[in-house]
Amino acid sequence: PHSTSSHGAAPEDQRQSALRRALRLRVVLVAVHFLDSSSGATRIEYYATVGDKMCDLSLVKSGLAYCDVEVGTGVQPPRGELINVHYTARFPDGTLFDSSYKRGRPLTMRIGAGKILRGLEQGISGGGGVPPMLVGGKRKLMIPASLAYGPEPAGCFSGDCNIPGNSTLLYDLFLVGIYK
Numbered sequence: 001p002h003s004t005s006s007h008g009a010a011p012e013d014q015r016q017s018a019l020r021r022a023l024r025l026r027v028v029l030v031a032v033h034f035l036d037s038s039s040g041a042t043r044i045e046y047y048a049t050v051g052d053k054m055c056d057l058s059l060v061k062s063g064l065a066y067c068d069v070e071v072g073t074g075v076q077p078p079r080g081e082l083i084n085v086h087y088t089a090r091f092p093d094g095t096l097f098d099s100s101y102k103r104g105r106p107l108t109m110r111i112g113a114g115k116i117l118r119g120l121e122q123g124i125s126g127g128g129g130v131p132p133m134l135v136g137g138k139r140k141l142m143i144p145a146s147l148a149y150g151p152e153p154a155g156c157f158s159g160d161c162n163i164p165g166n167s168t169l170l171y172d173l174f175l176v177g178i179y180k
């Protein structure tokens, strides 16, 4: 008979491997910064995180890893509120798949209402060992697929999918403010 435990590593093993991935990720991000600093202004604006300090990711129980490049000095947006966020979103190899900077304006999203990816929710609103972001804050998130789009491809349009299944997502967030 099959044992259900053959399905996956123990949680502790999973956390260890997520940490190892997080460490590899730091190397990737450093590489991205280096490339950016040697390229043109458009590219710099596009990535928008050039010149940002690095920070050491902390892994929490959910599998989310976060670190603050800059802790905000503003308020903590109340749950259920609309907030404006600038972000870049990358895959672990550094490929950018979405950016509010590219569109030239922050994204307005509602937090605390189950409208956004679970990893973004925890990463912005806090909880489970993550402090909430404050207005003006800049934070990096590494979101495992389980807190993002899961095992199936997502962001599909006419059969082309932007997000492969099981994708870990990297976000650089800037909490611009509460939407007015």
Ligand SMILES: *[C@@H]1O[C@H](CO)[C@@H](O)[C@H](O)[C@H]1NC(C)=O
Pocket (backbone or CB within 6 Å): 151, 152, 153, 164, 165, 166
């Ligand atoms: C995602 O991972 C699961 C579990 O490892 C696997 O069964 C599934 O085929 C993967 N999906 C894709 C699209 O790779």
